[in-house]
Amino acid sequence: MKTKGLYCFLVLFFLGFEDCVQGRLLAASKPDRDAAAAYARWLVSQNSWGILNTISIELEGAPFGNVVSFSDGLPDKSTGIPYFYLTTLDPTARNALQDHRSSLTISEYPLGTCGKADPESPVCAKITLTGRLVLVDANSEEAEFAQTALFTKHPEMKGWPKGHDFEIFKLEIEDIFMINWFGGPKPLTVEQYLNYKMNKFGVSL
Amino acid sequence: MKTKGLYCFLVLFFLGFEDCVQGRLLAASKPDRDAAAAYARWLVSQNSWGILNTISIELEGAPFGNVVSFSDGLPDKSTGIPYFYLTTLDPTARNALQDHRSSLTISEYPLGTCGKADPESPVCAKITLTGRLVLVDANSEEAEFAQTALFTKHPEMKGWPKGHDFEIFKLEIEDIFMINWFGGPKPLTVEQYLNYKMNKFGVSL
Numbered sequence: 001m002k003t004k005g006l007y008c009f010l011v012l013f014f015l016g017f018e019d020c021v022q023g024r025l026l027a028a029s030k031p032d033r034d035a036a037a038a039y040a041r042w043l044v045s046q047n048s049w050g051i052l053n054t055i056s057i058e059l060e061g062a063p064f065g066n067v068v069s070f071s072d073g074l075p076d077k078s079t080g081i082p083y084f085y086l087t088t089l090d091p092t093a094r095n096a097l098q099d100h101r102s103s104l105t106i107s108e109y110p111l112g113t114c115g116k117a118d119p120e121s122p123v124c125a126k127i128t129l130t131g132r133l134v135l136v137d138a139n140s141e142e143a144e145f146a147q148t149a150l151f152t153k154h155p156e157m158k159g160w161p162k163g164h165d166f167e168i169f170k171l172e173i174e175d176i177f178m179i180n181w182f183g184g185p186k187p188l189t190v191e192q193y194l195n196y197k198m199n200k201f202g203v204s205l
Numbered sequence: 206m207k208t209k210g211l212y213c214f215l216v217l218f219f220l221g222f223e224d225c226v227q228g229r230l231l232a233a234s235k236p237d238r239d240a241a242a243a244y245a246r247w248l249v250s251q252n253s254w255g256i257l258n259t260i261s262i263e264l265e266g267a268p269f270g271n272v273v274s275f276s277d278g279l280p281d282k283s284t285g286i287p288y289f290y291l292t293t294l295d296p297t298a299r300n301a302l303q304d305h306r307s308s309l310t311i312s313e314y315p316l317g318t319c320g321k322a323d324p325e326s327p328v329c330a331k332i333t334l335t336g337r338l339v340l341v342d343a344n345s346e347e348a349e350f351a352q353t354a355l356f357t358k359h360p361e362m363k364g365w366p367k368g369h370d371f372e373i374f375k376l377e378i379e380d381i382f383m384i385n386w387f388g389g390p391k392p393l394t395v396e397q398y399l400n401y402k403m404n405k406f407g408v409s410l
Binding site for chain 1: 253254255256258259260261264265266267268269270271272273274290294296306307308309310312314315322323324325326329331333335359361362379380382389
């Protein structure tokens with residue numbers, strides 16, 4: 001831990017504190033706040049976890065949030081589509097198989113790039129991708145792509161118990177709600193979001 | 206920023222890296238994982254933000270998560286009940302006024318106390334409080350208590366625009382889902398959670 005601390009400390013004097021959160025260097029700098037598609041794709045690709053929401057079977061249809069890890073592709077093959085590694089031992093996967101309605105909510109706050117802004121401030125960006133949470137066919141090329149993306153970003157997943165029957169799910173996005181400054185949600189269509197091209201540094205091509 | 210970095214660096218060698226996240230010292234150490242009520246109350250009182258879920262009016266009943274700040278009381282008057290400062294300019298408050306069903310999901314990950322565990326790992330705790338998201342009567346003692354709690358934890362809120370009509374909401378908890386180790390959710394009733402007493406250091410009295 002102290003080695004990581006020393007590394008972090010050295011980085012501070014070159015890049016500033018905001019670029020060093022939990023020992024990790026951010027690969028890409030924050031896009032301009034008016035470039036809505038770029039900002040949204042940056043927020044999704046830079047984050048490694050969020051809250052995945054489903055309609056609860058056990059709690060009479062309540063909206064049920066759960067902490068999940070995700071990946072939208074390798075750094076140089078980011079797609080904007082969040083993939084998950086879930087087990088039906090957990091209510092989220094069970095809920096989704098019965099009712100696909102879902103959303104994934106991600107905050108900029110854990111990235112450490114919000115300065116002194118409060119987590120609820122519009123200056124600290126937040127995005128909610130709403131759509132259908134569906135199982136990906138385990139024998140498809142998409143499943144292979146998603147598993148590589150997930151295991152690269154979350155190496156621990158490789159060792160999760162085989163007996164727990166983890167499977168790959170994805171969120172088919174139908175609506176995007178993003179606030180990254182004052183003035184309400186940024187206008188952004190799913191097409192604009194998905195068609196945005198990034199290079200491995202998260203910069204527009 | 207460099208001063209904060211230096212402060213953090215010095216702290217590292219006394220307390221270890223996990224105790225220093227975004228320049229903030231954690232007030233209380235993590236309770237034993239088998240003390241479910243203590244752990245849950247620690248997780249809620251130490252965190253400053255989470256994802257608040259409601260049933261979306263605009264998105265055909267989809268579960269809609271939103272990043273919010275909250276407080277469950279002053280450090281020495283923690284209640285376990287999360288209070289929020291919301292405006293109906295935002296969909297979450299509008300949704301709640303029409304359908305109270307709601308959940309608040311919080312991760313241990315941003316506290317920096319999960320070591321190297323993945324955010325989805327059961328070793329990195331997660332809690333979902335499900336219940337009814339309701340408006341608190343603005344003229345009540347409870348509203349006064351909640352506003353002090355919110356403004357103390359989130360000083361920026363004091364300056365949020367009066368014209369946006371922010372109001373205090375609370376989650377009336379009906380169910381608790383918490384995972385903080387292997388073996389599935391920890392058995393924990395709402396009564397056990399609410400009746401747990403903490404001192405200002407988050408330690409049982």
